[in-house]
Amino acid sequence: MHTTAFDHTVTLASRSDWSVLKPLLAQSVVQTLQMVLITIVIGGVLGLVLGVILYGTRPGNLFENRVVYRVLDILVNIVRPIPFIIFLAAMQPLTVKVVGTSIGTTAAIFPMCIMCTFATSRLVEQNLVPVDHGVIEAARSMGASKFTIIRTVLIPEALAPLILAYAFLFIGVLDMSAMAGYIGGGGLGNFAIAYGYQKFDQTVTWTAVIIMIVLVQVVQALANAIAKRLLRR
Amino acid sequence: MTQGNEPIIVFDHVVKEFTVRGAKKTMRAVDDVSLSIDEGDIFGIIGYSGAGKSTLVRMINALEQPTSGTVTVMGNDVSHMGEGRLRPVRQKIGMIFQQFNLFSQKTVAQNIAYPLKLDHWRKDYQDRRVKELLEFVGLAEHADKYPSQLSGGQKQRVGIARALATNPKILLADEATSALDPETTTEVLQLLERVNKQLGITIVLITHQMNVVQQIANRVAVMSSGKVVEQGSVYDVFAAPKQPVTKRFIATAMDGLPDPARIAVMREQWPGRLVTVVIRQRDIVDANGDVLVPASGQDISDLIAAHGIHSGLLYGGIDTVQDIAIGAVTYEFTGDPAKIDAFLDDLARGSDIVDFGTKDAPIDYDTAVARAHIADAPAPQGAQGTPTLADDLEMVEDVDDVVEMNPDTARKERD
Numbered sequence: 001m002h003t004t005a006f007d008h009t010v011t012l013a014s015r016s017d018w019s020v021l022k023p024l025l026a027q028s029v030v031q032t033l034q035m036v037l038i039t040i041v042i043g044g045v046l047g048l049v050l051g052v053i054l055y056g057t058r059p060g061n062l063f064e065n066r067v068v069y070r071v072l073d074i075l076v077n078i079v080r081p082i083p084f085i086i087f088l089a090a091m092q093p094l095t096v097k098v099v100g101t102s103i104g105t106t107a108a109i110f111p112m113c114i115m116c117t118f119a120t121s122r123l124v125e126q127n128l129v130p131v132d133h134g135v136i137e138a139a140r141s142m143g144a145s146k147f148t149i150i151r152t153v154l155i156p157e158a159l160a161p162l163i164l165a166y167a168f169l170f171i172g173v174l175d176m177s178a179m180a181g182y183i184g185g186g187g188l189g190n191f192a193i194a195y196g197y198q199k200f201d202q203t204v205t206w207t208a209v210i211i212m213i214v215l216v217q218v219v220q221a222l223a224n225a226i227a228k229r230l231l232r233r
Numbered sequence: 234m235t236q237g238n239e240p241i242i243v244f245d246h247v248v249k250e251f252t253v254r255g256a257k258k259t260m261r262a263v264d265d266v267s268l269s270i271d272e273g274d275i276f277g278i279i280g281y282s283g284a285g286k287s288t289l290v291r292m293i294n295a296l297e298q299p300t301s302g303t304v305t306v307m308g309n310d311v312s313h314m315g316e317g318r319l320r321p322v323r324q325k326i327g328m329i330f331q332q333f334n335l336f337s338q339k340t341v342a343q344n345i346a347y348p349l350k351l352d353h354w355r356k357d358y359q360d361r362r363v364k365e366l367l368e369f370v371g372l373a374e375h376a377d378k379y380p381s382q383l384s385g386g387q388k389q390r391v392g393i394a395r396a397l398a399t400n401p402k403i404l405l406a407d408e409a410t411s412a413l414d415p416e417t418t419t420e421v422l423q424l425l426e427r428v429n430k431q432l433g434i435t436i437v438l439i440t441h442q443m444n445v446v447q448q449i450a451n452r453v454a455v456m457s458s459g460k461v462v463e464q465g466s467v468y469d470v471f472a473a474p475k476q477p478v479t480k481r482f483i484a485t486a487m488d489g490l491p492d493p494a495r496i497a498v499m500r501e502q503w504p505g506r507l508v509t510v511v512i513r514q515r516d517i518v519d520a521n522g523d524v525l526v527p528a529s530g531q532d533i534s535d536l537i538a539a540h541g542i543h544s545g546l547l548y549g550g551i552d553t554v555q556d557i558a559i560g561a562v563t564y565e566f567t568g569d570p571a572k573i574d575a576f577l578d579d580l581a582r583g584s585d586i587v588d589f590g591t592k593d594a595p596i597d598y599d600t601a602v603a604r605a606h607i608a609d610a611p612a613p614q615g616a617q618g619t620p621t622l623a624d625d626l627e628m629v630e631d632v633d634d635v636v637e638m639n640p641d642t643a644r645k646e647r648d
Contacts, residue, residue: 134334142348143323156338232338232379
């Protein structure tokens with residue numbers, strides 16, 4: 001039988017069969033990475049666009065538009081505070097329409113992308129705000145178009161904090177992915193609940209937790225290193 | 234400096250209003266300004282913060298649009314052009330800033346190449362141009378550094394190189410030296426002078442520092458509360474300021490005129506006859522060649538020698554404006570009182586003087602200034618046109634209320 005260090009410290013440990021659990025765990029890791037990466041890519045890109053629109057339409061900025069800004073601002077404020085587990089349930093009808101099913105890993109990705117888009121947009125906006133208006137004015141004075149300024153000045157100037165923001169998002173998305181189990185999705189969260197919590201096996205629960213901690217550490221360390229290299233201020 | 238007489242920038246009754254956020258009223262930042270800047274000028278625009286000068290200059294490259302009136306730059310009415318059509322015009326107008334506004338995430342070379350990229354230059358041409366510009370501003374060895382690794386003066390030189398990249402005809406300098414120490418300021422001003430003289434680029438220089446205008450500009454406009462209150466050649470404005478705001482600015486650049494406290498101190502130390510003589514190297518003439526204000530203090534050494542007067546130079550300051558001397562000096566004359574009187578009579582014929590009397594027979598400061606002898610000028614209308622020495626001295630005292638100039642408009646402009 002497989003034993004781990006936890007068996008000696010966790011009193012409620014039961015004898016789960018790791019020969020069965022191992023492939024399940026591997027599958028869960030793959031599912032988690034799948035959900036998280038797809039969400040980060042889709043939600044991250046859409047969130048970047050929405051964040052740039054939020055920033056750009058703020059009063060005094062390149063595309064100043066009070067109405068658009070207010071509407072988007074309120075929309076983001078409405079969606080963001082909804083607990084994801086409730087959002088998951090509330091989105092079900094739309095998920096069925098878009099994905100074709102409301103259960104399983106794929107079905108979880110859709111609401112995750114939506115939530116991630118809104119979360120990203122706010123983070124992007126907040127990290128663009130500190131960019132010095134002076135450099136934008138300088139680029140305008142050289143004849144750069146507004147879109148060129150966003151692409152070649154605004155985002156490059158804010159790149160380091162944006163990368164840190166995406167690392168922060170990774171954690172949020174990982175958190176969301178843990179709730180996929182509620183709608184029949186897989187992943188580490190589901191693994192921890194189904195095979196750990198519900199079977200009173202702390203070892204299983206903590207194995208999932210530790211893998212998630214390691215994932216977060218690796219991503220955060222990577223982001224820190226990139227941001228440090230990029231930051232020229 | 235004024236090689237071409239063609240106006241390159243023309244403001245015609247330009248008004249710019251901003252709506253004050255929250256309150257339902259408008260603030261007039263630029264109030265009916267008409268101004269023409271000639272090709273080859275180094276044109277200074279001076280005023281306190283909030284006077285509207287930043288807004289005015291931003292209408293030249295259409296970063297701001299006038300509420301009414303037109304701004305014509307190199308023959309284009311930039312006040313009514315779309316962003317797309319403005320692009321080629323903007324590429325012919327470089328701009329430098331108080332805070333340099335360099336791209337912090339790009340190297341020095343990348344900063345300078347940015348406008349060339351916008352203009353779709355071929356990469357090898359870009360590299361050659363960047364190298365050329367780095368050499369022109371004396372930063373060849375810093376090409377691969379980031380702005381944060383440079384000093385303020387170096388940053389501004391990168392800003393200048395970047396602004397010159399696309400061979401502009403006009404360079405706008407928005408308080409370009411205000412964040413620099415005096416020594417670096419001089420360096421940057423010398424570079425701007427080279428830009429003007431060697432490359433023939435017209436420079437529009439906004440500043441609140443009169444000595445900046447004095448050092449390099451040939452023409453100046455003084456702005457106050459959105460209006461241009463005075464303009465002309467820098468020497469004329471310096472030597473014969475008409476508006477109180479202009480006098481205040483000039484007082485900050487010149488320290489030749491003693492204030493009452495200074496006179497009191499001097500009187501304690503030097504008991505002889507204290508006399509301030511205004512120095513103006515040449516006459517100030519109007520457009521018709523008529524003398525508005527004559528030269529002053531040009532024959533003082535000869536007269537001292539001729540009358541055999543014993544003199545001591547106590548206080549003063551002489552500056553050059555457009556290479557012409559201007560200022561004031563204060564002497565103590567000692568010896569036979571009758572001889573001194575005769576000497577002063579002679580001196581007063583060709584100079585503006587203020588006689589403060591001796592320690593034993595002092596003349597009260599205000600009385601002395603009021604009584605000041607103004608050299609016999611063909612000077613016409615007394616009231617507002619010709620400044621008197623009393624005005625000149627007065628302006629020293631005025632410096633204190635500079636801050637109260639326009640408290641309402643003092644904000645907003647640059648946010």
